[in-house]
Amino acid sequence: MSAMNKSHTHSLSKNNSMTLTYTKNDKGQFVCPHCGITKDKQNTMHYHMRKHEEEPSHTCKVCKKGFLQKQTLDMHMKSRHPEISTDETSKKFKCPFDKCEFSALTKGNCVTHCLRVHFQEEIKKIMTVDEDTKEIECDECNETFSSSTAFYYHCKKCINISLSDDSPKIKLLKSIG
Numbered sequence: 001m002s003a004m005n006k007s008h009t010h011s012l013s014k015n016n017s018m019t020l021t022y023t024k025n026d027k028g029q030f031v032c033p034h035c036g037i038t039k040d041k042q043n044t045m046h047y048h049m050r051k052h053e054e055e056p057s058h059t060c061k062v063c064k065k066g067f068l069q070k071q072t073l074d075m076h077m078k079s080r081h082p083e084i085s086t087d088e089t090s091k092k093f094k095c096p097f098d099k100c101e102f103s104a105l106t107k108g109n110c111v112t113h114c115l116r117v118h119f120q121e122e123i124k125k126i127m128t129v130d131e132d133t134k135e136i137e138c139d140e141c142n143e144t145f146s147s148s149t150a151f152y153y154h155c156k157k158c159i160n161i162s163l164s165d166d167s168p169k170i171k172l173l174k175s176i177g
Contacts, residue, residue: 020049038146078105096172110176112152115159119169122159127151 022045023031029038030045034052039045047068056066058073062081067073077084093110095102097118104110115123126140136151137144140158145151156173 020046020053022046075105093176096175107176108153111156111173112149114173114176115152115155119159119173122169123152123155126155126158 021033022042023033025031025038027038029040030042031038032045032049032052034049037048039048050068054068056068058067058070059065060067060073060076060081062077062084065076067076093104093107095110095113095118097114100117102110102113102117104113126138128137128139129135130137135144135146136148138151138155138158140155143154145154159170159173
């Protein structure tokens with residue numbers, strides 16, 4: 001069986017003038033025809049491929065970096081140029097663990113921080129890294145990930161399975177945002 005086995009076509013623009021073709025590999029992941037990056041979800045690949053196809057419509061006034069979506073520019077401003085950002089909600093997600101000063105722009109980043117820093121022992125029990133491929137397997141559900149970020153994003157639900165819902169640490173994790 002070939003590495004690329006399915007194609008899907010999706011219209012990109014409102015007037016249907018540009019069409020994106022999605023190709024899946026044997027693992028069912030969408031593969032970018034421009035750079036080969038893989039994504040699990042079609043909508044994630046859609047936004048990735050737009051980076052290759054479209055001119056950015058939003059530009060950072062400080063560093064001139066272009067963005068396809070205003071919300072991505074806004075997040076860039078808060079994270080890369082916080083001295084200029086006038087938004088009062090910058091770094092609004094605070095780590096709920098005692099004596100930890102970490103704060104993040106997004107709930108997801110705060111949750112990932114908590115899992116990486118405050119759940120190290122629990123993570124070790126459900127995380128196996130293949131020494132050859134560097135893929136990470138969740139021992140709780142046997143799902144495989146190509147990056148630690150993807151694994152941490154996923155494992156919140158598996159940590160909930162391995163610990164009871166009334167665990168103080170789980171309660172803190174669930175209190176974010």
